[in-house]
Amino acid sequence: MPEQTEGQFVYTIHSSVSASQRQEYQAVQERMNRAAMTFTGYLGQDVVYEDSGNGSTLKVTTHVRFEELEQCLRWLDSPQRRELLNEAEELIGYHYRFHLEAGSFDQWIQANGSSRTPIWKVNLLVWLALYPSVMVLMWVSGSTLGSLPLPLNMLISNLITVLLTGYLLVPWLSRVYTNWLSTASRRWTLAGCSTILVAQGLLLMLFSTVPALPWNTTG
Template sequence: MTQESVTLIIRHSARPDSVAAYEAILRELTRAASEFPGHQGVDVLRQGDRFTSVLRFASAGQLQDWLDSPQRRELIERAEPLLLDGDNQERHDAHEFWFTPAETGQKPPPRWKQVIVTYLVILPLVMLVPQLWKPLFQVLPWLGGFLLSNVLITLTIVVLVVYLFMPRVTRLFAGWLNAR
């Protein structure tokens, strides 16, 4: 039986007068999560007093161990008085969280729309990123070898897609993606 990684998205809205105190607890939460078996990383996005944490674990069981842990329970109990609307969680066994609607109960967009948006993001990067690396590969030929150049190009594309373009593009196309 193969284990597929699982992603947990946690949204917290801190009370305006409690943002600094919440951030301190959030740092403790991310550090504690990183020490749990199966932890594969966490990204925290902040928009004013709203925080979105994206945690990845190697398996659903390992994620559940973290969620049920006394460490997390104690930290969440400390954080709850600092929050406007509690501990809001979304679990995703697949990696479709870019396309998860903000409103609860709303269905994700059809896969064909997800494919189009993803294609529109990745296509220009696949054409542009190798050209941007090309001058460096010419100056440092050892960096331009088949394996290393492909690792650098792919890493650049993945980082740009995940951190820069997909969050913005899904917001830009939200009306079309979620139109029924």
């Protein structure tokens, strides 16, 4: 399995080579190592040889280590590396075949991605987006959806509010609250929660006091 530690991306390659070509293959790997040293972020490589069981073929596992994923990709796509592979194919007849463990990328994302956003924070943003959406929809659709039977009214209203919050309001609020969603600071977490509660309070006051809104009509 690929080794993944913080601040390091390990590209793991499995290949096979004839046992009689081991020395030539080692020479190619050493040239690869020297060439990779000229690339930013290169931390080295480890090559492990194992007998495949038939005595004629070796299983080779190569761990190429870089500080960053992007640095590793620059090396893998570089003309210097491609030239070395072409020379190896011409000189020793070695056709470069490999299997990359996808876990290298999965573990990199897990180790270096931002921490998982707490669900309760997402729910607060959904609440902040949903409340005004429902209230405004009730206001503007009173003469249309309001004339429908309640079950059908709710079905259509829920569809509209889900689309509105899911595609517009929640993504917009997520950008506004980006730092709050990812912070581990108790102080800033409480500050963000406070702004949401204040916003909801102001919306409640607005919807409760504006005379033009249908639910505020008396008599």
